[in-house]
Amino acid sequence: MTLLLLYAAVFVAALVSVEALLRSYFRKYERQRAVNHRLSLLDASEDHLKTYRTMLKERGADDAWRSMPLAQRARQFYVQSGVKFDAQRFAFYGIAGAVLAWLVVQFLVPSTLVRIPVFLLLCLLVPAIVVWCIRANRIRKFTLKLPEALDVANRSLSAGHPLPAAISLVAREMPDPVGTEFGLLSDELTYGTTLDDALVNLSHRVGAEDLNLLAIALSVQAGTGGNLVEILQNLSKTLRDRTMLKAKVKSISSEGRITAIFMSVYPFLLYAMIKTLAPTYFDPVWASGHGTTIVAVIVAVMTVGNIILYKMVNFEY
Template structure:
């Protein structure tokens, strides 16, 4: 009994010691970590102009937005995702992902006539889905933090600071993605870009609809005058109410969304399960010569059904 208690005491002491060391390490690293990505770059270099150009370049937003329409849309879509392009990491992920995809397609598809189109389709869809997911996540974070950023700017304006100083304060105090985007906005205003144009660039880089309300409010106030503090207070309250409404709608429609997701992936999961348990089960379908046609028709019907299904659970508000 005494030996068991001794072992227990040693274990607890070791656990507490490890926790104390790890807590101290993470607290130290957190103190030395910049609030957002822009400030971490400025810690390395004091050249604001170079930092501004580098950030636009790594986001793919350094070119003109007025190019070929579909190239413009792709570039804008990628810039709104906030993904920082790294050639070596991209090549590594492409090679590993391509190999894993080809192995999975070889296992599930019976012939090269199906494998090659499926492989190419997956290789095109997966990067698009990754960028789309990153974009949606970043936009959601921006929407949640935007009212708080307006409150920070509002307190700065109430203290007597000009609007550029209030925007710079938001860039220093707020985490990503708010901090970095308002930092780029502050840099553009510093380099002589008009407020309206800078707000349009911000909206293009982020893609959040609530920024249109901010741009309109600031543009109207700059042209007609008025109490900017009161305007930002009302705008912050409006954005919070919109966020609460979105959360309520999302909660009410959660059951339908989960059902739609399950119905979308269930046929593929069922096919993979049957193929694993009985590899020769679908051989008669492919041997008949009509397997490719049947699968193509079924995929087309599923695509139409999924479009209708997601239209039923996505609400405009």
């Protein structure tokens, strides 16, 4: 009996020790995650101007991109994704993705005439889709945290601080992407950019529609006056109500969106499954000489159908 109690005590002590270690580790990890990218760069270098220019350059948001009319929209799309440019990493992922895409196309498409255009199309579409998903996720995170950022600014303004100090407080207290973007906004105001231009730059860098409301509210208040705290409180409430409305619309239309995604992916999954189980099943189609025409017509019809499907299940609000 005594030995059993000893074993139980050792087990409880080990369990408590492991829990304490895990709790301290995850608490430290959460603290590290809470520090935004701008603050981590400032920890390494106290030169604010150098940090500001470095962040714009690694995001591709420096002044040079505005002078490129042909690539302006694509460059802005990339800037809004928040992806940091790294030539070596991009080259590695590009080569690995191209090899993988070629293997997939070579397995699924037996015709050489169709194989090369499909491979080139995949090499163009896959990076664009990846950047689009990262951009959408970043904008969603920013939109969810924006009302909280306005509350932080409100508390600073209520304490008697000016607007630049309130923006700087948001940059220090909020995690990414809000903290970094408001930090860049604070840096622009520090280095002489007007509030209107800084807000326009912020909207271009982030791409969130809610920032247009913030820019209009601050511009009107700066021109006509008024209680800025009350304006930001009402704006924060409006943004929260809008977020709740978006969530309700998404929940109501979730079944339709899942159906649309499944119907879009199902033909390709079915073709891959048949090709795997019976590799020679589609050979008569390619041998007939009409395979390319058939595939082109099917892809065109599917494209039109997918456009109609996504128009039916995606709502503007």
